[in-house]
Amino acid sequence: MNKATRKAVIAGNWKMNKTPAQAAALIDEMLPLVKDADCEVVICVPYVDLCVAVEKCKGSNVKVGAQNVHFKASGAYTAEISAEMLKEVGCEYVITGHSERRQYFGETDETVNLRTLAGLNAGLKVIVCVGETLTQREQGITAELVALQTKIALKDVTAEQMANVIIAYEPVWAIGTGKTATAEQAQEVCAIVRDVVCELYGKEVAEATTVQYGGSMNAGNADELLGKPDVDGGLIGGASLKAPDFATIVAAASK
Numbered sequence: 526m527n528k529a530t531r532k533a534v535i536a537g538n539w540k541m542n543k544t545p546a547q548a549a550a551l552i553d554e555m556l557p558l559v560k561d562a563d564c565e566v567v568i569c570v571p572y573v574d575l576c577v578a579v580e581k582c583k584g585s586n587v588k589v590g591a592q593n594v595h596f597k598a599s600g601a602y603t604a605e606i607s608a609e610m611l612k613e614v615g616c617e618y619v620i621t622g623h624s625e626r627r628q629y630f631g632e633t634d635e636t637v638n639l640r641t642l643a644g645l646n647a648g649l650k651v652i653v654c655v656g657e658t659l660t661q662r663e664q665g666i667t668a669e670l671v672a673l674q675t676k677i678a679l680k681d682v683t684a685e686q687m688a689n690v691i692i693a694y695e696p697v698w699a700i701g702t703g704k705t706a707t708a709e710q711a712q713e714v715c716a717i718v719r720d721v722v723c724e725l726y727g728k729e730v731a732e733a734t735t736v737q738y739g740g741s742m743n744a745g746n747a748d749e750l751l752g753k754p755d756v757d758g759g760l761i762g763g764a765s766l767k768a769p770d771f772a773t774i775v776a777a778a779s780k
């Protein structure tokens with residue numbers, strides 16, 4: 526597999542952090558620090574911050590994304606947001622299948638698949654998250670589990686649509702814990718994800734698909750993680766809330 530054919534993508538997942546005013550301040554601080562990036566830079570912000578983020582990032586190299594999308598076009602789905610709504614406010618990316626959605630809000634592989642399709646069909650770029658819990662890793666089922674999550678998430682996604690899919694491998698035990706996967710562990714599972722994409726869509730699509738690592742990636746460990754052949758970028762939680770740290774990760778991915 527040839528990493529040079531894929532563009533690195535560093536995406537911040539702000540989770541439930543930052544009011545619109547705080548978002549504006551963080552973006553103002555961040556934009557000058559990442560302006561020379563030689564990688565794709567994305568910030569996935571809370572819904573209420575989307576408008577201010579799009580406005581602030583206009584004309585810059587930073588793209589804006591949401592953290593989820595509903596699979597129906599409209600209707601009685603209280604608190605949900607449609608792909609059309611995201612498109613209209615200027616969103617280009619959306620995350621689906623984050624483990625916090627699976628863990629705390631009952632999302633399943635099937636709903637993750639539907640949300641992924643809704644995003645893709647609306648023309649959004651979708652960052653699909655997969656990853657095992659600590660128990661699953663200890664049981665030795667990481668490879669099977671991640672393969673299964675990936676396959677179900679991509680059901681009915683066409684080879685053409687894969688150009689708009691990023692897969693983020695996020696081991697649940699590494700998220701927000703400060704316990705990063707080793708670069709070897711990240712590489713091993715990102716390569717498994719790519720193998721699954723190859724099995725489903727062939728070598729050409731697999732080589733072109735960006736596979737990110739996420740889980741306590743920070744300014745100190747980004748270099749090593751991103752140096753691995755199948756780790757094409759990062760999905761960054763905590764460190765994306767600190768402009769200098771996020772910029773250091775972006776710089777690491779730009780090498």
Ligand code: 13P
Pocket residue numbers: 538623695699700701702703739740741742760761762763764
């Ligand atoms: P942390 O970087 O805070 O561990 O979060 C990772 C993550 O869940 C990104 O989606």
